[in-house]
Amino acid sequence: MIVMLSQISRENQQIEKATIDKIFRNIDDKKCTIFNAGAGAGKTYALILSLKYAVNTYGKMLKEHNRQIICITYTNVATEEIKKRLGNTSIVRISTIHERIWNFIHGYQKELVELHLENLIKQVDELVEQTTNQKEFELYRQLSNDDKSNFFNIMFENKDTYYKSYNLGAKDFKQALSSILGVYASLLKNVAHFKKIVNTLFRIGNYKKCIQNIHESKPGYNEVLYNVLSNRDQLHRMKISHDTLLEYGYQMIKKYDLLKRFLVDKYPFMFIDEYQDTKEIVISVMDMLQQFSVDIKHPIFVGYFGDSVQNIYEDGVGTNIGNFHSGLEVVNKEFNRRSAQEIVYVANKIRNDEIVQSSIFEDCQGGSVEFYVGDERDATDFIEKNTLNATKENPVHCFMLTNKSVAQFSGFENLYLLFSSTQYYKTYYQQLNTELLSDDPSKLGEIPLLIFRIVKFINKVRNEETSITDVLTYSIYANNNLSQVKVLVDLLKRIEGTTLLNNIQSICGFYQSEDNLSYKKVIDSLFDIDESSIVDIKRYMIQKLYPNMTEEIEDDARKNVENILNLEMNEYTRWYDYLTGNHLGNVVYHTYHRTKGLEFDNVIIVLGNSFGKERNYFNLFFKNYKDSGHLIDEDLKKYEQARNLLYVSVTRAVKNLKILYIDDVSGFSDVVESIFGEIQVYSRDN
């Protein structure tokens, strides 16, 4: 049987309409609402309808008073999708939370700079605190105050030598610096400690300088900038990135009633998509605004659209939303608009709460769910055998248990392994998932983002269909004539190399050899580090990937960074294609997280006990499934995380779902069978 998913009975239509009408009424009554919709319930559909309702009912009035409706999405991809489905509009402002918050506050630079100043002072205090109690600073602490400042001055004057020597081995590093340091050479005893001291002192110096510049109102120090394309603050350059932006936004709105007043008057309707993965601080902002609007008797409407069970990011508010925004009215929707009935059944079982979905369609039968048990070595064979009929037009999507296997199947395993073996990602293993594999560049880690920018740039430059403005900013091409632009573009087209390093060498080579100011500007903004040179890139990478350098690991660190740079460009391009969703094959591989919000006809999930660093993850879910009520604290949290992730994964499937479990299920086979039906043993020989 073919799953059609096309016929909706009159009765179901009316039930669905009643749910939607409930939201409409709440919009009219300015009753803040949580719309809880299980996976595939048509959450986006309901969001669009609600937006349209608000536009149609209040649009003319809003336009007249120059007021607007806000819609906040989780990713830029979602922003585009909603814009597309809503059509042209001047009434609804759709964006990610960061863009919105920046839009809220960027006009109040005087107040922002004040806030920034406070933050700088706080940062300096914290760093100074470190120098007084952390063990790396032991030798430094023994210096007299005069010596401390002498030492700082010497290092500051020899900044260049310090940075140039930064990547050298411990012995050479000491040699390079000891003559400069004179009496302070003893501080070099432990190179790693020494670097930590100097880096911290430099930061303190930078921040203090910045504080001074702000006080003196030097040019460039009278405004705070938000750097969309970077994940790191450059506080001393007055640049902030995503997290600090949210923090500043929160502080500003909290502090200034006039700003609150302006915002509630300007934006009487606010819609937040995927609330469960929205940061708590954002919900607090909404709560503040709504409370304020009630106080001044201009109530606003805030609508949260999402599903707490689909909360898969740890910094998302999830079920705790009530703690941050109270008095929300809950509207549940229990129809499923996405999947065949067989899949909806499995999803309900996993979810196992008060929301029990049924398909809205009459013709919802004909899907399939198959559960196999095998072992790790079966995965390749299982995928191969089950994707024989896949085509580029009708691909099979495989959700892989580990980032490593996604990387391996997608053709960038080396890249993945090298990054995961760095000190930083060994420590923050959990971050690797987003910082190396997120489809949203703003969520990438600092070094992956730097490389992403470079790879993207090279890919763009090599594609003749790229818009010139995609590689050159206005300030570069403004007031140039065509011949000048042509010289620049031709130069960019000459960048080449088989490895990433070769390419960067090529870029830096032209930087040295060609006397072209525009080219230098392009490259400076591409690298966005102090100097556009290979040495600086390497130093930056070592600094970030090995934040706590010790002499023992120095050689490894340098070698690893070299290896990262020496990878084939093709591998980076495959990584880039993966991140940008440019799927070229019949089989597309995903991490579980990456599939959020998407849907696919045919899904294969490779499942097992462990997930990430957790050895016992999904097996704990199955084991506790029947009696999860007794779980508390960490155990409950883990249980919910596993459930949410499994729920999100399973509900991506529209028609056919195949699961391969690569560990023993005998301890909880009854639960598996109750959820997925018959367990089949997979054997490679068949």
Place this chain on the structure above:
Amino acid sequence: MYLKRIKINNFRKFGLGNNEVELVDAQSYLKRKEAKDVNIASTTTLIVGKNNVGKTTIIQAMNKLIHGENINSNDFNFFYLKKLFSEYKIDNYKNIPIIEFIVTIGLDKGRDDYVTNIIPFMLLKDIDATEMNIIVRYELTDTELFISAVKKIITKKYNESVKFSRILDVIDDSHYTVNYYDKNMKKVEKFHLKDLIDLAMVKANNVTGDKCLSDAFNKIIQYRYEELFKDEKEALEDKLAKINNSLTKDIERKHTKPINSSLKRVVSGDILHVLLSADLTFQKLIRNMVKYEYIEKGNHIPENQFGLGYTNLMMIIADLIDYMEKYPDSAFNSRINLICIEEPETYMHPQMQELFIKYINDAIATLLSFRNKNINSQLIITTHSSHILNSKVHIGESFNNINYVTAKDNFTKVIPLNDILISPSGTTNDKDFKFIKKHIKFNFSDLFFADAAILVEGISEYNLLPFYLNQDRNLKHKYITILNINGAHGLVYTNLIKALKIPTLIITDLDIKRDDAEKENFKQISSLKGRTTTNQTIKAFNSGMDNIEDLANYLQDENIYVLFQRKTGYYFPTSFEEAFIAKNFDNAILNEVLKRIKPGIYNEILGNSVNYQYNKKYSYKWQSKLSNDKSRFSNEILYEMMTQEDNIPTLPNYIEKGLKFLSLELGSR
């Protein structure tokens, strides 16, 4: 950098085809750029066509486009809207009304213009391109508001025309936004066409009063003082202050005191004083500074005694000077400057129209050499003057950059002309084409402004046809130009006529080849078996064959109908006169005229009988005998027809058939 082409989709009478205006081609642009002397004629765009076909709409479209004005329902093509609305269903509003323009910018090889404004539309591969498209769309600012308003109308049971006008109201209430896209339909933000293109409208018909010329020049002089001669202006103001000072003293001494003492006597006490002072200012001075006179043979003739035409021309030039003066000095351009002159021919006598482009060219050349400015300007002239058209062809030595505008089935059609299209051989250096360029001014430029054309190959047709056209119920309201092409040289115009797409008749002669004996005996021919023709036109339209055995009743090639004599009674007449006589053999007027000019022959043919059948039987003889008196023959016939009311001879059948074709073609408009 120059404006090369503009395509207008669904704007007013423009539909989706024949809607591209070619402004300047690359070749002309280069020619002008590389030339030593300023010659803007080659890059001047001419938009020609008769009244009410959409010439002004083109200018209005550009004006709206460049100045980003809002649009309303009247700006949409109604046929387009009708079709669109008819597709609307309760839950389907897929296509919402938009107006689209595609602006093509030419990039020259010199490439020394700033491209800041065009870069956002370029892809990497376009770095060597010679032209770039900018797609401009007027799109609804709030789609959803439009759809919900339309939905309300659709659900009501209005009849179609009420529905239509209600939706038009919705469009008028909606706000439109101008959006720009590159060729891959990627939206380009933060761009405004006016950053790239500047459009100045020079008003023709701007003669508003006796002193308008002086006013115009005063304005320019004032501007020049304020912007270019600041020091001199200051010095002048100092002088004025001194003059004011001494004048005021003088006034006070000579006038203020006596006046005040007189006042004192009338109005008692010290309550009222007057204070009189000189108040010359720079502005006041300049306003009356220049007197504009024309020097003719040493006599100064004041402005208000010039003819309107001359004043009009001078006003246009004054506007141009004003425009040029205000344009900043720079070695580079980042904009394209369009100067638009609409129908400048008003009030100008033909000779002045003929020289108009030369005047403008000389004026601009002088201005440029004087100020050493690099002005990236393009001139666009709309006109319905054949003289201005002639002068463009003549001075520019080309048909390039001429856009012929016409209307068909309620749609405006733009036909961009160029030399290759019009040249008989498809190349620009053959003799026939040189001939056209020179010859066109002998009435042939009428083709551009006519509803239809009739090309005749003899004086009789040329003399008599206007009379018959004036009698025709359908055709008498149309402008039909009749051109006499003696011999076959009319054939060189075939490509031009095809390009203009106006219905055209070529009325030619069957010219059956007769041997000497047949000529001698005035042999009447009753069968075409084995016959050939000597007529080059028939040959050309008959696939080059002179065999006329199976010749069709008429020949057609696109919009051209070739007509010639067919069998009348027993015989084939081979000329207009012969066919005319055969058709009207018993007509009193005809017989009277024949008798009057050729009494001897008339006698020979008819003898004493009144059997007019002989006229038919000896039609060929008549033709031969009349061959030197065709002009007289037709003039006499015309005279009689004009002065008598009844018994008007009728046209030969082949011509009547031709006029029927014309009626049909023109009726469909």
